[in-house]
Amino acid sequence: MKFLTEQNFPPIAKALLAQFFAMLLLGLTVFLLAQFVAPPFSDGFLLFLQTAYAVLLTTLFVLPRWWYLIQILLPGGLYLALSAGANPLLALVLFVLLVLVFKNAFLERVPLYLSNQTTRLALAQLARENQLRRFMDLGCGNGLNVRFMAEQPGIDAALGVETAPIPLWIAKLRNLRGGGTVLAQNLWHTSLFDVSLAYAFLSPEPMAKLWQKVLQEMPDQGFFVSNSFAVPSVTPSEIWQLNDRRQTKLYIYKIAEFRGGDLPPSSA
Ligand SMILES: C[S@@+](CC[C@H](N)C(=O)[O-])C[C@H]1O[C@@H](n2cnc3c(N)ncnc32)[C@H](O)[C@@H]1O
Structure with a gap:
């Protein structure tokens, strides 16, 4: 995907776009499936589809390998936290904290680790x-x-x-x-x-x-x-x-x- 250049789109933006487009694809799949199989579909199935689409798009967006782990864990982690009754704001707070500490891992591809x-x-x-x-x-x-x-x-x-x-x-x-x-x-x-x-x-x-x-x-x-x-x-x-x-x-x-x-x- 040539238009998603490093300058225009840092890896974190590509990763979020991948999750967003995966959600759109998930919606489309559910719509099409519903013509043949009566909904509702199980949470596990929907989660699997979201993750699979996100991983596929991560490949298309050419993200570094370690982003796959994040893309796989993110939908499942959010689902578990929400079904355990966690406040949705918690995810936002955690995300903001992560950005405040690891900002340059996302923007400059330089993680935070320390000299001894x-x-x-x-x-x-x-x-x-x-x-x-x-x-x-x-x-x-x-x-x-x-x-x-x-x-x-x-x-x-x-x-x-x-x-x-x-x-x-x-x-x-x-x-x-x-x-x-x-x-x-x-x-x-x-x-x-x-x-x-x-x-x-x-x-x-x-x-x-x-x-x-x-x-x-x-x-x-x-x-x-x-x-x-x-x-x-x-x-x-x-x-x-x-x-x-x-x-x-x-x-x-x-x-x-x-x-x-x-x-x-x-x-x-
Ligand atoms: C691997 S850590 C090393 C920290 C410290 N130099 C040490 O050796 O313990 C790299 C640090 O560089 C920072 N960093 C990366 N790109 C930067 C930039 N363009 N301007 C300023 N700091 C940056 C990161 O936020 C991170 O804290």
Whole structure:
């Protein structure tokens, strides 16, 4: 479905459209069936049809695989909650809460998961060894990295930007006293001109575009570090494999090595 482009329709809008069209198809099916079989039809049958149509449309709308689970669970979950006497407003409240926390999972395809202490210690070590004084967490989640880096000796400024409302306010509160600075700002509108250590823990989705931004804006002495997601087709300056449970990999890019019209080392 070409007209449903990523720019016009974020995944959540496609998912809701799929459920909406599934409901229309369900209505049509019931109307046609009623010509041959006397209604009413069982709840289970109607629920099955709604879910099946939603899954079919999810395939047509080319949504990422994890959306199938949501599309399958949503009609059944709503049905169970309503038949258990739950207030229909509860579903709305839950939905709003989900959006306030995971807004960027829907809009930017970047879910919320958090860096661990081993990663923070590695970032501090990198900053110390290379005298990187201005830290920025691009999509700072709960603001713990910003707070931690602000407390490191040698760090002049620790900043974070975040757009998902609930993590943003948690991050702001966490950094209220003596911590770093957390801004309600989209990372794509954030200047990196005076950032010497930029850190991102996002997803594979934005990495190519983010790399362009980093290359255009960061100073030559700057370091860009991506947790878990490498920049496609660019060989990092270093990869640090951390000794934590998830064997975190930090992809480290020293900006000076990629500047000046030279090809990045071993760039594909
Ligand atoms: C995987 S979490 C990482 C959180 C934190 N950096 C950490 O390492 O613990 C990614 C965060 O980036 C935020 N995010 C995604 N896209 C963003 C954007 N365009 N502008 C600002 N924040 C964004 C998400 O809301 C989410 O909180």
